[in-house]
Amino acid sequence: MNEFELIQHFFTDSACAQGGENVSLGIGDDCALLQVPAGHSCAVSTDTLVSGIHFPENAPAFLLGQRTLAVATSDLAAMGATPIGFTLAITLPQLDATWLQAFSAGLSAMAQSCGITLVGGDTTRGPLAMTVTVLGAAPLQQTLLRSGAQVGDVLCVSGPLGAAAAAVPLLLDEIKAQDTPAAILQPLFDAYWSPQPQLALGQYLRGKAHAALDISDGLLADCGHIAKASKVCLQIQQSQVPVSVAASQLLGAAAGLKCALSGGDDYHLAFTIAAAQLAPLQRQFPAVQVIGQVCAGEGVQLLDQAGQSVTQSYSGYRHFN
Known part of the structure; x- marks a missing residue:
């Protein structure tokens, strides 16, 4: 042939x-x-x-x-x-x-x-x-960009994070799949092999969200792109970040959170939107969760429950680091 x-x-x-x-x-x-x-x-x-x-x-x-x-x-x-x-x-x-x-x-x-x-x-x-x-x-005039985030917006994600990154040690045989319950394996493998582009949500957000992107390199790194393009600071409440249950079950709470913050390959959307838009949005897309807010300043701040900055010892994937 x-x-x-x-x-x-x-x-x-x-x-x-x-x-x-x-x-x-x-x-x-x-x-x-x-x-x-x-x-x-x-x-x-x-x-x-x-x-x-x-x-x-x-x-x-x-x-x-x-x-x-x-x-x-x-x-x-x-x-x-x-x-x-x-x-x-x-x-x-x-x-x-x-x-x-x-x-x-x-x-x-x-x-x-x-x-x-x-x-x-x-x-x-x-x-x-x-x-x-x-x-x-x-x-025209409704395309979602990274550059439109406004001070006072809430920062949202479209669903739980970290599952695809948690699947990697299973794929590399660093953790034995045969020793892992199917109820944990399946959602992790589904997230890695069959991510679902959030097309319906993206189209709903036209003319409503002020900035958006998909999470491919990790939440913290990708939110940094919005912050830079929009010339604002994104404050993320660590306790509000939705972590894949299966990721936490496989790796433990701390490692599951690390996957959610920096693992990448989630292909969920992160976006900023006025708080007044939340109620109808979450009625139609109940998996959407608020994880922070847009403030004056620059960069991304990860905050603990007391509002104190959490030291970020990891960031997203970079090919040439």
Whole structure:
């Protein structure tokens, strides 16, 4: 099977490449043709996942297909964008039809869940890596940015944090999965392999939230991006940070909290919003939790129950540290 037969069999004919409301032309020509609805901007984001860096080298192909698309689509959620299409550039060490079939199935499952269509890409030979570019439509004047946080806003997250980071020692066999109860294992593995982009919440927050992003490198590090872009200080109440129950059960309370604060890979949203917007927001999205507030100043402050600053001995993931 050559490169073009591979593309046709595993990607062009896959479920994720069929249709798309704003896709005029998908896979098969030199470019895809997309339509952005009137009054919208085109939101574009690219993510690369590399074997041994972003996922274990023996990663199950179906789960990897899900994760590859989910982490990229989460950026559209963070901007309040509606998904349109995505491209996939995949580098493969060898042609393995069984692996490709499973990867394509996982990719299609996540694409259908997110309402996004595969519209093109590339295949090459080399160490296993995937680059996904997602495209969406974001209404003008309502796009969620990092730069709009206002003093007096409350700081919220869309759900419990730390589960994906807590799964890493299990994936690396530092903690034996066979010795861990299934009730703990499953939510951790689900969080790592099948993160759910918060698309509905992001679209709800359009015109309501003042700043937002998705949590990929850790809560403290990512909130630092909002603080810097908005020229404010974000104060986080440590006791209010929602920690994954399974993470705490596996690692203990202290280590579970560390995963929630700095572990990353959560792909929940962190956002600032006026307190008056909270009641209707939490009625529709009950997992949303207030974890702090926006104040004058700069940076991120982690506070204990007495309101004293907690020394931060850890921050988010950085590739070149």
